[in-house]
Amino acid sequence: MPFSNTHNKFKLNFKSEEEYPDLSKHNNHMAKVLTPDLYKKLRDKETPSGFTLDDVIQTGVDNPGHPFIMTVGCVAGDEESYTVFKDLFDPIIQDRHGGYKPTDKHKTDLNHENLKVGSQPAAGPGRGQRGGRDRHGEGETGRGEAERALNSLTGEFKGKYYPLKGMTEQEQQQLIDDHFLPLTPWPLAASHSRHNDNKSFLVWVNEEDHLRVISMEKGGNMKEVFRRFCVGLQKIEEIFKKAGHPFMWNEHLGYVLTCPSNLGTGLRGGVHVKLPHLSKHAKFEEILTRLRLQKRGTGGVDTAAVGSVFDISNADRLGSSEVEQVQLVVDGVKLMVEMEKKLEKGQSIDDMIPAQK
Known part of the structure; x- marks a missing residue:
């Protein structure tokens, strides 16, 4: 429409x-x-x-x-x-995006084997769909196509679809408590892993972009989180391609999304990490900037850290690949945890301050 x-x-x-x-x-x-x-x-x-x-x-x-x-x-x-x-x-x-010029070309890399593991980010990018539109023009037809596509997923990606209008209040509250549904929800689909009760793979339909794909789990198995994300995303894209609606992508902008801030990979790889000492250090913000990382509270972009627990994620989206952005998170969080341990012992971290990435 x-x-x-x-x-x-x-x-x-x-x-x-x-x-x-x-x-x-x-x-x-x-x-x-x-x-x-x-x-x-x-x-x-x-x-x-x-x-x-x-x-x-x-x-x-x-x-x-x-x-x-x-x-x-x-x-x-x-x-x-x-x-x-x-x-x-x-x-x-x-x-x-830090000087990204109109003539620049974006890199895409969804080969999870290229990631050197070290921590536990949860990857959650958005995707726009060719032939449909981003949320501002989507409508019922595009949502119906997305529902049918997601319901065709099998294996570890098979799950239950939750239409917003058809959810009970109990189901909606449970999804909010699990951090799977925003407090002001848009229609969504959640595809849960059938191998565990952690709901480690899900998809929102028409939240901000046409699709938002999320892979997450507790613990430190970053390799598995990123593998599940890459494989699941590629399966979803394959389904939409066969239906004649491939994801919007071009050499300059990478994956095309509603908000210019998410162009490129559309990926935010976040780790929840407790940094009571480092977060009080005078150079905490500078360290994040040098590592090309950003912080937020665990409840979202506008929330504060609770108990010194921060959600640390990649600041970049455009100009570097999915693997490169998640690698920055893996390496950066590892360094910050090492800094935290030194500060806990009353030791200086001056010699650990990284160069600008």
């Missing part, structure tokens, strides 16, 4: 300067890039499905930004958004 762009046609009756949003108090990449001239240049353009500039920037206009995190402030409604509105997206992508 195409986007309804009737509102945009009407707005073109007004002058560009009358419609240009007030971004003076905004802290996001969109607000840094968008100018009155650029707005005027792009405001009458739309993708084949009807996605417009105002649709692209609406989230960044409505949400001025996070006080501590530089948010993106725009979304792509479909694959063509990144081409039609490239004058806006290209500088945002370059700013958000």
